[in-house]
């Protein structure tokens with residue numbers, strides 16, 4: 355029976371793939387293009403080990419980079435094994451596998467509650483540390499500056515570069531200088547409170563194994579086979595841990611495509627996959643040359659793009675399919691029209707028999723998804739959307755701005771007022787005094803505010819200013835009201851804190867504000883606009899809790915998360931400069947670095963190669979009220 359089962363499985367593998375499945379011993383590298391069946395080989399290898407060679411599922415560790423890909427792999431393997439067996443398999447993302455190990459051995463230390471998840475938790479921590487140690491410059495850092503520094507620190511941690519190792523480093527930028535200063539403080543404060551962040555999980559697991567030879571030996575004896583998919587995205591700390599676990603037999607199979615390395619910001623480096631045979635000179639190397647996923651025009655579009663990268667191992671797959679497939683560009687007026695056209699196209703395809711679950715909209719940044727999600731829900735098309743960031747209308751800058759509009763409309767809106775006043779250091783007692791005064795005088799709090807005796811002169815001045823602005827806002831359209839509000843000095847200072855300074859010294863308004871402004875232009879009155887926002891906020895909540903059946907809903911996800919996945923129809927909005935390639939990349943390019951641009955190119959390559967049959971690319975002529983330029987990648991693809 356086993357022989358027949360093997361026959362059936364192998365029938366769907368090409369001879370080259372079959373060979374890779376059967377080479378189970380020793381270090382092994384599969385380096386091949388997108389859609390060539392790498393993941394399929396990995397799952398077939400796993401079932402081969404279990405069903406044909408009698409290896410126990412819990413002796414095999416299968417690692418990948420995204421939860422979605424991990425789920426997919428577990429399902430693919432489960433389908434080919436007797437019920438229940440796949441559950442024993444150690445399969446998941448690095449974080450999930452390592453974290454489980456940590457929890458198992460040191461449950462106290464790694465309790466969920468000690469995890470620092472959000473950026474703002476870290477900001478607060480940094481500010482407090484700064485104030486505590488008398489670093490005034492730290493206490494007054496902009497949030498974007500802290501975020502930037504935290505990003506650099508995270509990269510160091512993923513490269514296993516410790517605080518003392520950077521202490522005497524010559525900083526190459528202001529951001530790096532701040533990171534050098536912050537790194538030891540950040541680590542010390544975390545340690546003091548026994549908190550940890552995501553990067554600590556990786557470092558913690560590595561150090562636990564390295565420092566406890568007995569424990570390491572137990573793992574090494576049990577784990578006889580280790581496989582890593584998407585190996586191009588491995589970083590140093592992950593690689594070191596994998597090497598520890600796979601030793602001494604080194605039945606380590608790594609699989610990947612250097613053209614799809616897209617996690618540079620987390621310290622991943624395609625050099626690890628390209629240098630694998632240097633670390634393991636006895637390794638066999640394998641490549642696969644047929645793309646089984648995509649129709650031919652999609653395959654060639656992908657290669658015509660990625661061919662522009664310099665740092666790559668040149669390889670090209672031929673499409674297995676005779677069909678040409680469909681690749682087309684369209685140039686809508688703006689992001690709204692782009693959204694409508696994508697949704698119309700999906701409806702059209704559904705009428706022609708397409709399954710909604712086989713349509714995916716892949717975006718570079720969340721901003722691109724919003725208008726499309728709104729159109730989809732208006733059209734009543736179900737979708738999967740797992741949000742990565744905090745809800746748009748809940749973001750602080752957005753809430754702040756909206757609070758002003760709410761107050762203009764309704765001076766009695768105490769919630770909105772309270773939030774605005776919190777930045778003016780109005781104490782709880784003052785707030786209570788205000789409320790009683792307002793009741794006595796039978797006036798909105800906002801109107802009694804400037805007359806309150808306890809106010810300090812600067813507070814009074816500011817309150818008068820707010821009052822004037824709000825009065826002026828009362829009867830104008832929302833877009834004009836927003837312009838007035840942005841003139842308010844205090845608000846401007848506040849927003850400035852959150853905007854990224856540009857190279858040329860001009861401040862750049864955050865995309866969030868551009869988006870609100872653009873949305874406000876579609877409404878004639880403030881109350882219409884606010885009603886629209888309330889509806890959207892409710893909807894967002896619904897979107898996040900929706901759980902439609904997989905086949906019956908369109909997928910809306912970031913390109914980063916789409917790695918390893920595939921769909922019949924893929925839609926890519928916003929192929930314009932500043933979106934893809936991303937603005938940060940362009941900043942870097944202006945400073946003379948081209949590495950980031952290569953990574954953006956790989957990102958687009960990943961997006962394109964997710965499509966089986968059709969690929970639809972949107973190039974809006976305007977985005978959030980600003981003229982756009984077509985992404986340089988379009989010309990590179992010869993389109």
Ligand code: ATP
Pocket residue numbers: 366367368371386387388389390391392393394395611614645646647917918919920963
């Ligand atoms: P990526 O680089 O995007 O992760 P991959 O190399 O891992 O791609 P797979 O996802 O394993 O590629 O395979 C791509 C598609 O081709 C899948 O739908 C898979 O089932 C199919 N496929 C792979 N090998 C064969 C084959 N020999 N015959 C038919 N279909 C195949």
Ligand code: MG
Pocket residue numbers: 392393394583918
């Ligand atoms: Mg794959």
